[in-house]
Amino acid sequence: MILVTGATGQFGSKAIDHLLSKGVRPSEISALVRNEANAQHLKSRGVEVRVGDYTDYDSLVKAFQGVDKLLLVSSNDRQAVENRTAQHINTIKAAKEANVKYIVYTSFVRKTNFEDSSIAAFQNSHAQTEAYLIDSGIDYTILQNGIYLEMIPVFAGEKVAETGIILFPAKDGKASYVLREELAEAAAHVLTTEGHEKQIYSLTNSTSVSFSEIAKAIGNQLGKDVNYQSLEVDLFESKMKEFGVPDLYIGMFTMWAMAQAQGTMDVLNDTLEGFLGRKPTTMSEFVAHIY
Numbered sequence: 001m002i003l004v005t006g007a008t009g010q011f012g013s014k015a016i017d018h019l020l021s022k023g024v025r026p027s028e029i030s031a032l033v034r035n036e037a038n039a040q041h042l043k044s045r046g047v048e049v050r051v052g053d054y055t056d057y058d059s060l061v062k063a064f065q066g067v068d069k070l071l072l073v074s075s076n077d078r079q080a081v082e083n084r085t086a087q088h089i090n091t092i093k094a095a096k097e098a099n100v101k102y103i104v105y106t107s108f109v110r111k112t113n114f115e116d117s118s119i120a121a122f123q124n125s126h127a128q129t130e131a132y133l134i135d136s137g138i139d140y141t142i143l144q145n146g147i148y149l150e151m152i153p154v155f156a157g158e159k160v161a162e163t164g165i166i167l168f169p170a171k172d173g174k175a176s177y178v179l180r181e182e183l184a185e186a187a188a189h190v191l192t193t194e195g196h197e198k199q200i201y202s203l204t205n206s207t208s209v210s211f212s213e214i215a216k217a218i219g220n221q222l223g224k225d226v227n228y229q230s231l232e233v234d235l236f237e238s239k240m241k242e243f244g245v246p247d248l249y250i251g252m253f254t255m256w257a258m259a260q261a262q263g264t265m266d267v268l269n270d271t272l273e274g275f276l277g278r279k280p281t282t283m284s285e286f287v288a289h290i291y
């Protein structure tokens with residue numbers, strides 16, 4: 001039995017789709033969800049739905065009964081990044097108690113020295129989870145997923161087609177953006193093939209891109225000039241405030257932009273290509289699809 005957590009989220013639901021398309025029988029898949037009402041589509045496909053919360057240890061031990069392999073999709077807790085670490089550790093502990101044999105964890109890409117990165121808190125949370133998992137004695141595979149291509153429209157802003165301007169303080173920094181769905185496909189590949197125990201995989205694209213290149217690709221697609229402006233952070237934040245963007249989002253945008261400016265997510269690796277058996281979707285292909 002393979003159990004996928006975050007099964008009503010975007011990564012988890014795609015991972016289940018790919019497990020099914022790789023021939024895993026629905027009766028061999030279970031889905032951990034917080035809210036059963038959101039999981040009717042899983043039930044109707046024959047996937048067993050189990051209710052549990054990363055913060056509720058007993059619910060997890062119960063949900064993990066009879067599970068051999070667990071895909072632990074990292075938490076999206078927005079209150080505090082430390083909450084995520086505690087939730088992941090709780091989940092690994094519960095898996096151990098329930099005698100789960102193997103855990104695949106969705107981590108995040110990082111360079112060796114990430115302490116000065118503007119997203120160090122997120123990377124640290126993943127690093128702590130990885131360390132706990134490695135020490136747990138359970139067999140594991142760690143997927144250090146690259147930044148999602150799906151973040152590009154969020155960073156570019158929903159009005160880019162209208163305004164022809166992208167404001168984002170990422171300077172000339174590059175990041176290796178990768179399609180979330182392909183990362184989910186890679187997770188399904190790892191769960192259904194042999195030889196991945198005790199491996200840490202960096203799953204990124206084979207080219208990194210800057211926001212100038214992203215603006216050019218969006219412009220080509222829209223048939224108009226799209227101008228990328230990397231404002232100073234203070235100016236960027238005050239402009240976002242003027243546009244009515246909530247503070248929480250302004251903080252997040254600045255954090256991701258600075259990480260890109262620092263090259264924190266500029267990691268190239270061909271492991272994903274090997275798992276997919278084809279080239280990962282590029283930024284230009286994604287932009288052509290979205291805009």
Ligand SMILES: NC(=O)c1ccc[n+]([C@@H]2O[C@H](COP(=O)([O-])OP(=O)(O)OC[C@H]3O[C@@H](n4cnc5c(N)ncnc54)[C@H](OP(=O)(O)O)[C@@H]3O)[C@@H](O)[C@H]2O)c1
Pocket residue numbers: 005006007008009010011012033034035052053054055073074075076077087106108145146147148151180
């Ligand atoms: N690589 C990147 O660029 C990138 C970007 C953003 C996030 N991430 C990370 O990747 C993860 C998966 O991405 P995604 O796009 O699938 O995110 P998502 O759609 O927000 O899904 C997150 C899933 O985690 C579940 N979850 C959150 N807190 C939980 C808890 N306390 N107990 C049980 N389940 C809980 C959510 O449950 P519900 O469905 O009940 O809400 C949801 O299903 C994110 O959670 C985040 O850690 C990566």
